[in-house]
Amino acid sequence: MTKEKLKIGEISKPRFEFRTFGRDLEEAAYRMTRLSVPVPEKVWERTSEETYIVSKTNNINNTKIRDGKMDIKTFVQEVDGLEQWNPLMKGEFPISATVLREEVFPAFQVEMPPLDKEEYSLEEFLAIIKNHPELLAVTVEKERYGYMVNDTICEYGMVWINGALVETINSESTEVEDIKKTIEMLGLGGMENINYLQAIKRVTGMIDKKLVN
Numbered sequence: 001m002t003k004e005k006l007k008i009g010e011i012s013k014p015r016f017e018f019r020t021f022g023r024d025l026e027e028a029a030y031r032m033t034r035l036s037v038p039v040p041e042k043v044w045e046r047t048s049e050e051t052y053i054v055s056k057t058n059n060i061n062n063t064k065i066r067d068g069k070m071d072i073k074t075f076v077q078e079v080d081g082l083e084q085w086n087p088l089m090k091g092e093f094p095i096s097a098t099v100l101r102e103e104v105f106p107a108f109q110v111e112m113p114p115l116d117k118e119e120y121s122l123e124e125f126l127a128i129i130k131n132h133p134e135l136l137a138v139t140v141e142k143e144r145y146g147y148m149v150n151d152t153i154c155e156y157g158m159v160w161i162n163g164a165l166v167e168t169i170n171s172e173s174t175e176v177e178d179i180k181k182t183i184e185m186l187g188l189g190g191m192e193n194i195n196y197l198q199a200i201k202r203v204t205g206m207i208d209k210k211l212v213n
Contacts, residue, residue: 016082016172016174016176017082017171018081018083018171018172018182018183019170019194020168020211020212021166021167022211023213025168031186031187032169032186033156035147037149043146043155045143045144045145046143048142049139051064051139052137052196053108053129053137054136054204055134056201058107058108058197059197059198061088062196063108070091070095071087072090073088074107079176080180081193082176085195089103091103095125096118097117101115110132110134113131136206138200139161139162139163140160150182151173154171154172155168155170161199161200162204164203166199166211169188199211
């Protein structure tokens with residue numbers, strides 16, 4: 001069977017991903033720049049500011065808000081240490097109380113707060129999060145640089161989590177073996193796979209674990 005040819009910046013079938021976070025990943029990032037094939041200009045450099053919603057009880061649903069839109073991805077499976085995530089829901093603000101009750105708060109795996117309105121603006125929703133004892137809204141600013149190594153979609157990024165700067169690097173593909181080879185090519189063999197949800201919890205002190213360096 002011929003494997004799917006990935007195109008960076010375009011949607012494909014669900015991918016597997018390796019990602020890690022640390023204070024210094026520049027050596028691997030340098031190797032990524034040297035090994036990359038040319039990529040479209042639209043992915044050379046991208047910046048964004050997002051809000052992630054995290055809770056101590058949830059490790060399988062990754063919720064972020066960007067440009068007034070909410071995106072929740074859910075963990076599907078792990079294969080050879082690589083993670084696969086699929087979309088769970090997408091929504092826009094103002095958002096209905098029905099969606100909050102039936103989709104959003106169940107994804108957080110926390111007690112449902114009282115909702116006395118039919119719909120909520122982004123500001124009203126974030127106020128609910130702020131007042132909930134088990135939830136935390138975290139500002140995440142990203143500066144990302146896109147590459148393509150060994151037929152896998154890659155990026156190196158600088159990420160500010162509530163103002164704290166960390167670095168991230170990743171490789172993703174529909175093909176597990178291609179990612180595993182890319183990890184070795186970049187000198188990342190043996191490094192822990194850390195997704196955004198886990199990295200944010202570590203940086204904010206929600207869980208007592210360090211990044212890779």
